Amino acid sequence: MKQHIISVLVENRSGVLTRVSGLFSRRGFNIESLAVGTCEAPGMSRITIVACGDDAHIEQVKKQLNKLIEVIKVIDITERSHVERELVLIKVNAEPGKTRSEVMQIADIFRAKIIDVGQETVVLEITGDTEKIRALEELLVPYGILELVRTGKVALQRGAATISPGK
Amino acid sequence: MKTGARILIDNLKEQGVDIIFGYPGGSVLPIYDELYDADIRHILVRHEQAAVHAADGYARASGRVGVCLSTSGPGACNLVSGIATANMDSVPIVALTGQVPTGMLGNDAFQESDITGITMPVTKHNFLVNDTIRIPQVIAEAFYIAGTGRYGPVLVDLPKDVLMRSVSPEEILPGIPDLKGYKPTYHGHPRQIKKALDLLRESKKPVIYAGGGIVASGASEALCRFAEEMEIPVTTTMMGLGAIPSDHPLNLGMLGMHGTKFANYAVTGCDLLFTIGARFDDRVTGKIDEFAPGAKIIHIDIDPAEIGKNKAVDVPIVGDAKVVLDDILERLNPEDRVIRTAWLEEIGKWKKDHPLTCGNGGGLHPQQIIREISTLLDGGGIIVSEVGQNQMWAAQHYGFKKPRQWISSGGLGTMGYGFPAAIGAWFARPEETIVLIAGDGSFQMNIQELGTVAQYKVPVKMMILNNMYLGMVRQWQELFYEKRYSYTELPFVDFVGIAKAYGVPGRVVESEKDIVPALKESFETDGPFLIDFRIEREENVFPMVPAGAAIKDMIGEHVEQEDD
Ligand SMILES: Cc1ncc(C[n+]2csc(CCOP(=O)(O)OP(=O)(O)O)c2C)c(N)n1
Numbered sequence: 001m002k003q004h005i006i007s008v009l010v011e012n013r014s015g016v017l018t019r020v021s022g023l024f025s026r027r028g029f030n031i032e033s034l035a036v037g038t039c040e041a042p043g044m045s046r047i048t049i050v051a052c053g054d055d056a057h058i059e060q061v062k063k064q065l066n067k068l069i070e071v072i073k074v075i076d077i078t079e080r081s082h083v084e085r086e087l088v089l090i091k092v093n094a095e096p097g098k099t100r101s102e103v104m105q106i107a108d109i110f111r112a113k114i115i116d117v118g119q120e121t122v123v124l125e126i127t128g129d130t131e132k133i134r135a136l137e138e139l140l141v142p143y144g145i146l147e148l149v150r151t152g153k154v155a156l157q158r159g160a161a162t163i164s165p166g167k
Numbered sequence: 168m169k170t171g172a173r174i175l176i177d178n179l180k181e182q183g184v185d186i187i188f189g190y191p192g193g194s195v196l197p198i199y200d201e202l203y204d205a206d207i208r209h210i211l212v213r214h215e216q217a218a219v220h221a222a223d224g225y226a227r228a229s230g231r232v233g234v235c236l237s238t239s240g241p242g243a244c245n246l247v248s249g250i251a252t253a254n255m256d257s258v259p260i261v262a263l264t265g266q267v268p269t270g271m272l273g274n275d276a277f278q279e280s281d282i283t284g285i286t287m288p289v290t291k292h293n294f295l296v297n298d299t300i301r302i303p304q305v306i307a308e309a310f311y312i313a314g315t316g317r318y319g320p321v322l323v324d325l326p327k328d329v330l331m332r333s334v335s336p337e338e339i340l341p342g343i344p345d346l347k348g349y350k351p352t353y354h355g356h357p358r359q360i361k362k363a364l365d366l367l368r369e370s371k372k373p374v375i376y377a378g379g380g381i382v383a384s385g386a387s388e389a390l391c392r393f394a395e396e397m398e399i400p401v402t403t404t405m406m407g408l409g410a411i412p413s414d415h416p417l418n419l420g421m422l423g424m425h426g427t428k429f430a431n432y433a434v435t436g437c438d439l440l441f442t443i444g445a446r447f448d449d450r451v452t453g454k455i456d457e458f459a460p461g462a463k464i465i466h467i468d469i470d471p472a473e474i475g476k477n478k479a480v481d482v483p484i485v486g487d488a489k490v491v492l493d494d495i496l497e498r499l500n501p502e503d504r505v506i507r508t509a510w511l512e513e514i515g516k517w518k519k520d521h522p523l524t525c526g527n528g529g530g531l532h533p534q535q536i537i538r539e540i541s542t543l544l545d546g547g548g549i550i551v552s553e554v555g556q557n558q559m560w561a562a563q564h565y566g567f568k569k570p571r572q573w574i575s576s577g578g579l580g581t582m583g584y585g586f587p588a589a590i591g592a593w594f595a596r597p598e599e600t601i602v603l604i605a606g607d608g609s610f611q612m613n614i615q616e617l618g619t620v621a622q623y624k625v626p627v628k629m630m631i632l633n634n635m636y637l638g639m640v641r642q643w644q645e646l647f648y649e650k651r652y653s654y655t656e657l658p659f660v661d662f663v664g665i666a667k668a669y670g671v672p673g674r675v676v677e678s679e680k681d682i683v684p685a686l687k688e689s690f691e692t693d694g695p696f697l698i699d700f701r702i703e704r705e706e707n708v709f710p711m712v713p714a715g716a717a718i719k720d721m722i723g724e725h726v727e728q729e730d731d
Contacts, residue, residue: 011347014295019287026288056475063472069292069312072348165347 003032004058004078005155008047009163011070012038019068020047029053029061033086033152041165044072048154073163077155084155087127089115090137093144094122103143110136121146168333171299172197175263175330176205178306178342184234186594187263188212188221192238194265194278197330210594210623213615215242217587219249220613222260224588227574228549229595230385232259232314239265240278243324244285248581250320251289255578256406257383259318261309268328269297283324291319299332303342311344316351317470318383351469355486360495362482363441363465368503370439370463372510373399376422379406379577380444380468382570386489387411390443393492397504400514402430404445405558406577409567413546419514420523423451424712425559428521431710431718433514434459442466444488447477448578457717467491521710523563530703531679533557533632537564539682540602540630543690548600549574549592553585553609555639557632559708561604583612589627590619600690601626607633607657617669620695628689629673629697631662634704642707646722662699673697 010016017036024031032050039046051061058076065074090112094100100122107114107124110132116123126136130153137145157163169177175198179187186208191199202209212218215237222233237243243264253260267276283293292312294305302325309321367373381390381403387410394401394417401411402419411418419430434440440462445451452458455477465482466474474483484491526532537560540550546566551574552558558575567573574592576584589603610631620627632638637655644652663673676685676698689696709723 014297015283015287018284022287060472060476067470067472069346069349 001052001054002078003050003052004076005082005084005153006049006051006058006062006065006074006076007155007163008049008065008071009039009041009073009165010045010047010068011072012043012045013070016045016068016070017047019070020049020065023064023068024051024061027060027064029057033150035152035154044165048152050153072165075163077157080161081158082155083158084129084153085127086130086133086150086153087125088133088148088150090124090126090140090145091121091147092124092140093120093146095120099143103140106136106139112136168335170197170333171302171325171330172201174299174302174334174339175306175325176201176207178303179207179234180205181342182232182306182310184232186210186225187234187236188218188225188591189236190215190218190238190242192242192265192278194239194267194327195236195325195330197327198236198263198265198325209236210590210619212587212590213618214613215245216249216583217590217613217616217619219246219260219262220252220581220584220587221591221594222262223249223253223258223584224551224574224591225595226253226258226260226591227588228571228592230571231595232261232310233591234261234263236263237265238278239267239282240280243282244280246322247285247289248579249584250286250322252576252579252581252584253320254289254291256379256576257318258320259313260320261313262320262322264322264324265330266295266324266326269326270328272326282322286322289320290322291317293322293324295324296326296329299329299334300339302329302339304340304345307342308344308346311346312349316349352471352485353469353487353490355467355484355491355494359482359484360491360498363484364495364498364503366439366463366465366482367397367441368505370505371507372437373397373439373441373507374419374433374437375399375401375441375443376404376434376445377401377407377410377443378404378445380488381407381410384444384469384487384489385570386444386492387570389489389492389496391415393496396496396499398507398511399441400433400511402426402434404448404451404577405562405575407445408562408573409570412568413566419518421562423448423718424453424714425563425708425710426718427523427563428710428721429514429517431712431721432517435717435719436513437462440464443492444468446473449477452477453712453716453718457719526703526706528703531677531682531700533560533700533702533706534564535679536630536632536682536700536702537561537604539686541566543683543686544600544602548572548602549596551575551585551589551592551601551603553603553605554580554582555606555609555637556634556642556706556708557604557606557609557638559639560632563708582609586610586613586616586627586629587619590616590625593625593627601628603627603629605629605631606638607631607635607660607662608637610662611660614665617666617671621670624694626694626696629695631697631699632702633662633699634702634706635659636704639708641705645705645707646711647713662697666697671695671697673699675699675701677701
């Protein structure tokens with residue numbers, strides 16, 4: 001069982017996200033994360049799906065995705081040279097004084113931004129790969145993470161390689 | 168200016184639609200009003216489920232796209248089993264449903280259901296038309312998607328205001344599909360084809376495993392020619408029946424759970440399984456690890472997702488069965504034709520030792536009824552079945568000669584499918600004798616369609632193999648649940664009396680000597696006719712592979728059934 005990052009280019013018609021996610025639940029494929037948004041091509045969206053499975057399983061996922069009428073391209077970029085990022089917001093306990101300065105120090109080291117400061121809490125924004133985010137999360141646990149939200153992974157191949165409509 | 172409903176009808180005609188099976192209701196009134204004087208025929212069924220099954224039967228019999236129509240909410244929901252049936256068997260249909268006006272969508276309005284949401288997992292694709300000007304494009308796309316690539320059902324949901332609004336011709340978007348992500352592959356990859364031929368040349372014990380894809384793509388002539396030129400025995404799935412004539416010397420009959428012993432032995436013993444348009448369904452393979460255990464596998468399929476789905480494949484070929492087989496035939500060289508006498512002799516011996524047989528004893532045996540029908544029609548006609556034992560007896564014992572002669576719900580196994588599908592088949596091919604083989608249970612699932620056959624004088628010959636049981640389930644209870652017949656016994660029904668109430672003639676047959684005279688009477692009668700065959704109540708379908716067992720481990724032949 002390995003984590004795969006699948007990049008999917010779709011036509012931006014209504015219901016397409018339901019079709020994609022429905023396909024996963026119906027066939028018992030497990031989604032770890034799914035991130036969607038419009039992209040450079042007009043009328044299209046790019047979906048990044050992170051799913052776990054052995055090679056045969058992921059092959060089926062790709063084939064089934066390809067069967068959907070609005071799906072234009074599917075590639076598994078796990079094995080290709082790529083960059084990946086995820087954005088996470090973390091609300092953590094940070095009482096004024098020692099705790100708050102510690103939390104702010106940690107944020108600094110991880111190049112996380114503090115985007116909100118409350119009476120007893122701060123909200124950090126961090127962008128990065130899984131490792132970096134996990135490391136930050138672990139360091140913040142002792143202070144008490146009140147809420148955490150993540151966008152799901154997005155990824156692109158490095159260099160000139162693309163999955164654009166024309167190619 | 169044209170209303171949406173008018174635009175719809177014009178577009179259906181452009182698609183060549185000449186018949187629609189349907190049932191009216193409030194949200195489709197604009198369409199019905201247009202149908203009143205359109206030159207498209209509308210057949211009023213008695214239940215929407217029958218409309219979709221009839222469209223499916225029409226499509227299977229003709230090879231064209233079948234069309235059905237229902238109102239929103241309850242009407243649309245009644246289509247679901249039929250759409251799922253067509254989806255599992257890759258049948259091209261377009262289902263048109265009414266919908267509440269766009270302004271009321273999502274409000275739980277009267278007779279609203281999210282039918283595109285409901286049918287998403289059981290359609291090839293579906294559409295909610297949100298603007299009148301898009302109707303031509305959606306209809307063009309719906310027919311294109313349904314009738315190309317791997318065929319399948321497409322649903323088009325039409326809100327009432329979209330149907331009623333009038334638009335000027337210059338506003339309307341052209342009826343040209345715009346589908347960037349949909350490009351079916353028809354031609355097999357030449358390198359893969361070459362690899363397949365290499366494997367065929369090396370093989371000492373090849374078997375062809377042919378499925379519904381052969382029938383759908385019109386590849387049966389190519390299949391027979393290929394089998395003959397290469398002298399390779401052919402076994403077909405239930406969906407592939409008729410792809411090769413039953414009496415063809417290379418035909419092994421059906422394989423799988425109720426296949427012939429010799430087909431299952433041949434598949435188990437082969438060194439090369441040449442799979443064409445079949446999908447390794449569990450009813451075919453039994454225990455998957457012991458299905459063709461020693462064989463290399465070549466798999467031709469139009470749907471790439473079927474290749475390697477259930478079983479690893481050595482040579483995958485994505486393409487249309489007919490296009491690829493024609494390609495292969497063209498490339499055959501004299502040195503590809505290997506004589507495999509030993510293999511054919513081995514199979515010949517299995518065939519001789521394990522023939523399909525009829526039940527014995529004094530009662531009325533369903534296998535014999537099917538054989539008599541086959542003899543009387545000389546293996547002709549169109550045989551439509553319900554689901555259960557009746558289906559398996561028909562599949563095993565009818566002497567099919569051609570493709571599109573056998574219409575049956577395979578993948579979903581939908582009881583109640585057969586009767587309306589038979590009606591649809593007749594509208595597709597009215598020159599053929601249409602025979603329905605039904606169980607008493609299945610027939611009662613859409614028995615109200617007696618009204619439809621009576622009204623339109625549809626000459627379906629209804630053969631009810633009446634065992635007063637949900638026979639196939641009872642068989643499983645007998646074999647695997649110690650004869651605890653929990654809720655599978657059906658009380659006596661006077662089928663002939665019911666038919667008579669609808670104005671349809673019929674007859675009861677209780678003994679062997681009456682089989683042929685009754686069949687003759689039914690075939691000689693104009694219009695529909697029903698025969699209630701009171702068969703041996705506990706007759707079983709054999710051979711049989713218990714669920715989950717290897718297909719070589721079949722139980723029973725049609726000989727003595729032990730009494731305990
Ligand atoms: C709609 C539906 N419900 C239930 C079943 C399960 N089922 C499969 S075969 C069968 C019995 C069929 O009985 P009958 O139509 O009398 O045919 P027989 O097997 O006796 O020939 C049942 C209930 C089904 N296939 N379809």
